[in-house]
Amino acid sequence: MELQTLKVFQTVAKLGSISQAARELQYAQSNITMKIQQLETELQTALFYRHNRGTALTAKGSMLLTYTEKIFQLIEETKNVMNDDQTPKGPLIIGSMETTAAVRLPAIFSKYLKDYPQVDLTLKTGSTEENIHGVLQYEIDGAFVAGPIEHPELIQKEVFEEELILVTDTIHPPISSIEDIQTRTLLVFRTGCSYRKRLEEWFHQERVIPKKIMEFGTLDAIIGCVSAGLGISMVPQSVVAKQIQEGTLRKHSLPKPFGKVKTVFIYRKDKYVPSSLLKFINMLSD
Secondary structure: OOOOHHHHHHHHHHOOHHHHHHHHHOOOHHHHHHHHHHHHOOOOHOOEEEEEEEEOOOOOHHHHHHHHHHHHHHHHHHHHHHHHOOOOOOOEEEEEHHHHHHHHHHHHHHHHEEEEOEEEEEEEEEOHHHHHHHHHHOOOOOOOOOOEOOOOOOOEEEEEEEEEEEEEEOOOOOOHHHHHOOOOEEEEEOOOHHHHHHHHHHHOOOOOOEEEEEEEEEEHHHHHHEEEEEEEEEEOOOOOOOHHHOOOOOOOOOOOEEEEEEEEEEEEOOOOOOHHHHHHHHHHHH
C-alpha cells in the first residue's frame, strides 16, 4: 500500500468524484481509476459506490479514510519533530471564544510575540463547540474554551475564572428572579456558545420559556443592542466592565451555580507539542 495511492484515495473521498480528483492531482482520469481499483484489489473490498453523480464511500471506505488521515497526520507530525530545533517558530493557530479574545488575549499575544518573533501566530474565534471540533480535527493547535471539558483525546489547563452577569440597558429595573426577564428578548451568540447554553439551562431549570431569542455573530453587536434596549444577554463581567463603569449598561447578578465559569486551554493528547505551542502553554502558567 503506497502513500501515493492513499493520497489518491483520500482526494477521491474528499471530492466525491474521480474526475475532480484527477484535475486536483493533475493525473489522467484513467490513472486515478486504476489506482483505486488496485487498492480495492489489494484490500479485497469495495471502497466506493459508483453512481451518476460521482462516488460515495462504502462502510469500509469510511474506515480506510479515517486511517488514511491518521497516517498523513503522523507523517506531518514526524516532519515537525525532526525539524523542531526547540526554537519557537513557524505557524501556531490558536482558537478562542470571542469574549476571551476581546479581553484576555491581547496582552498574552503581545508578550508572546515579543518573546518569540519568529512564530507566525494566528487567532481564530468561534464558539466553544467550534473550537473543540477544530482541535480534535487538527485544524487548530489549541483553544480557549469554557470548561470543564471532559474528552479522552484532550488535555485541559485552567487559565481564567470568569464571573457571568446579565446585562441590560440602564433603565431596566433590578432583576430578582427569572420571571423578571421571561418576557425580554435574549441576545445570544449562535448555537455552540457555552454562555448561551448556560443561559438556556437557567431558563430550563426554572421551567420558563423565553419570549424570543435573537442570534448575533459578534460581541460588539450584542453589546450595542443590549445598550439600545433591544434585549438582555449573559456575558463575562470582564467583557463589559468599561460599559458598566461608563453607565451605558447595567449589570445584574446571577444565581449559583450560573454565575461562575472557568476558561480552559485545550490541546490534543496524541499530538507532538512543538516548542512554539509549549512556550505558549508555559506562558499561561506565568
